[in-house]
Amino acid sequence: MMLKLAPPPCASAHPETGLNQLSVEGVTKSFDIDGRTVEVMGPLDLSLKKGEFGALIGPSGCGKSTLLRMIADIFPPTSGRITVGGVTPSVARLDHDIGFVFQDPTLLPWRSVIDNIRLPLEIVGKSGRLSGATPQELIDLVGLSGFEQARPAQLSGGMQQRAAIARALVLSPRLLLLDEPFGALDEIVRYRMNLELLRIRAEINTTSLMVTHSIQEAVFMSDRVFVLAARPGRIVDIVEVELERPRKLSQMNSAAFTDAVNRVRTSLFGEALGMFGDD
Amino acid sequence: MIDGRRALLPAGAMLAFLAAFQLAAAVNMLPATLASPLQIAKGVADSADLLWFHLEPTLLVAATGYLLAVAIAIAVGALVYVVKPLEPMVMTVGTVLDSIPMIAIAPILVIWMGLTLQMRLTITTIICLFPIFISVLQGLKSPPPTAEELFVSLAASPMQRFRLLGMPYALPYLFVGLKISAPLAILGALIAEWTGAERGLGVYLLSAMFGMRVVALWSGVFVACAISVSAYLLVCLFERLAVADAGHREVGS
Amino acid sequence: MSAIVARRRPYAGAVQLTAQRMLNFLAFLLVLGTIWFAAATFFQIPAYLLPTPVTVLRTLDENFAEVVRAATFTVACTMAGMAISMVIAIALAVAFIASDRASRAFMPIIILIRTVPMIAVAPLIILIFGRGPANSIGVVALLTFFQIMLAAKRGFLSPSANVLELMHSCGATFWQTQLKIRVPFAIPYLFTGLRIAAGSSILCAMFAEWLSGAPGLGMLILESYSVQNFPLMWATVLTSTTAAFMFFTLTLAMEQLVTDWSR
16 A cells, blocks of 8 residues: 655755655764854765665764754754755755654643644645645554544654654655654664654655664665764765665574675774674 | 731731720720721621622623733734834833823713713723733843844744743733733723712622711722722632642742 | 863853843943933923923932932832841741641632732731831831742751651751751742742832831932923933842852852
8 A cells, every 4th residue: 555645746946856766965063152153064065865764873972953943944954055956955944844752752741643744734824735644544554543532642662753753744745854863762762763763654655864873774764874983973884785675584593784884884883893802 | 829827917006006096996086987896897897789780791891901001012012023123112002001090081981982881991901911911021131132032043033932932931920911911900990980870889889888877988988999809819810720830930929 | 062061160150141131231221311312302301290301310320319218218118128037038938848738728828818919918017017118128027028939948958868768867857957968958939939939038128218217219219200300200200210220130140150050
């Protein structure tokens, strides 16, 4: 059952230049801390094709959350260019083309689950895209059927995050950004949620970029893993993951998986691995 | 809020206190300026009509001033929420105005408006305004940062942010301010009457004070306290009803 | 980012705060004065009703002694009232900590009484205490009492369970715990309570004077108003606002000092 969640072809007037749904070129970011200008990131280049799933992984301070927020137009880069579906992040945001899932589910506590998912529709009003999936369809898709009227406080962390994902998808965005969405969940729940997200994506195929601090999660979920280093934040490696979709947990035993994980780990830790003995 | 068993001990203490007072009065050990509980009760009962005659305008002014203050506080709160640069200016003006003594403002208002209903309403509104406004402001700042980012990513308009994010989060804080201000509204009405009025509980109190009518004054003060407490409890009740559905958090006051 | 935050001199925060607030206040007065002047000129408000800022300042200078005398009276009464209420409030707070029974019996009553604005009871206080400074002191004491008592109680209860268990395991008596642990922990809370109480205490003292006739700033405002000496009235208003602001700033600074010190 293929849900009608892909953006309708004529809904937006934005042409897609090239094959890249997301394009980050030469982006840097500096902050003013105590009067000093600190360059936390850059220059950085990254791109995702339509339908691709990218993972961002790196040590703390490498700016992966910052990068995500710059793509989402929550604040601008100091220099460089970002395009989402061929337009600037501002245009994409105002056109509701970007869905964001935060580390904290950030559901409004006084609204029921279905009202939380409806929130973007209310904000967009009658002029919004109505040809995407309905909130009820999304609730069924993320596996929260029966919990429509529940309050967020009544749901577990994993269920709240599913609601947050549904909310991010309700306006059929071109780009889905996830900031360590499963970071607060324990490992067992996390495996489940990985599979859930993969299942949801199998239906809708939205281009996605996910920040994670788990190497396994990064490799398991994505087509490409972007490995970052800190001070300043920059990409040190891009690891292609050659695993078939749909992904299964059993693939974690395959050579392709282990190779990818090793490569990511090596790039992340560099020579330090020598200290602990290569495995 | 009122748990039967837990109310027993304070209720008992209260009764003991009143009994002691009454006893002191019975053996003539009470100073002339104090009235015994029974005298107060009798005083209220005897002057019930007169008390109501004076209570009516006071309650009217208090209620109207209170509602005006709520409306203004929310409106200015919305303004400051939407136009952030206004906040420091509004706060400074507000804090300084709050520290200007009412005794100073009252004569100014009399000069400006005369001894009218508008003057009394203005005084009442001014007295209630600040606590409600501060609570609204505090509440509007309470949403977690990710919630604010969510609304940015959803490209919500400022009014939508206020309506869908700010106000719901501000509600618990607003109620704290409403609870503090309810008795202040009564006080404001009293002060307004002391500034200049012909009828009202404040007038009744003042005349009893000047005339050294001890029982009348104590009865009047008892009524004033009773309506203050009732106003507070009324807002508590309203809060209970307004946030009846689950999912609302309580903010400690 | 350095992991160790440099320790500033304890006075620095308090002094900076005071200076900043005084500056803000002066700036506000200047702006207000300008608007006042402009409005008076534009709307052609008669000078006898709304004198120019210059006139007001000149009147203040002329009647300096009288205004200062009234201000001293008001401030002295306020401080006396707060001192009395502090003593009683802290004593009661200790009593409530010592006896849970007493706390459960009297706290609900106190919380209920707290909802009544004490100024409403002012006529009663005036009846009982007469027309002199006693009723100003009484009103201030009554008003500040609840704030300070609740702050003290909160402060006394603030030490963590671990600290109290430690004292218990050392065999400390109630008073030893009280003095060595609860009091130091409570001091910042106490100053916060003082600050909140101070905010309105001068105005309350003036209030009581207004109703009773005691010779303070409140009475001076009323007197000058009744003899239509508006410049003096405005001068007194200015003085009282400044006094209230400075009093509040003083308690803010003290609170800042104590907070900085306890770091």
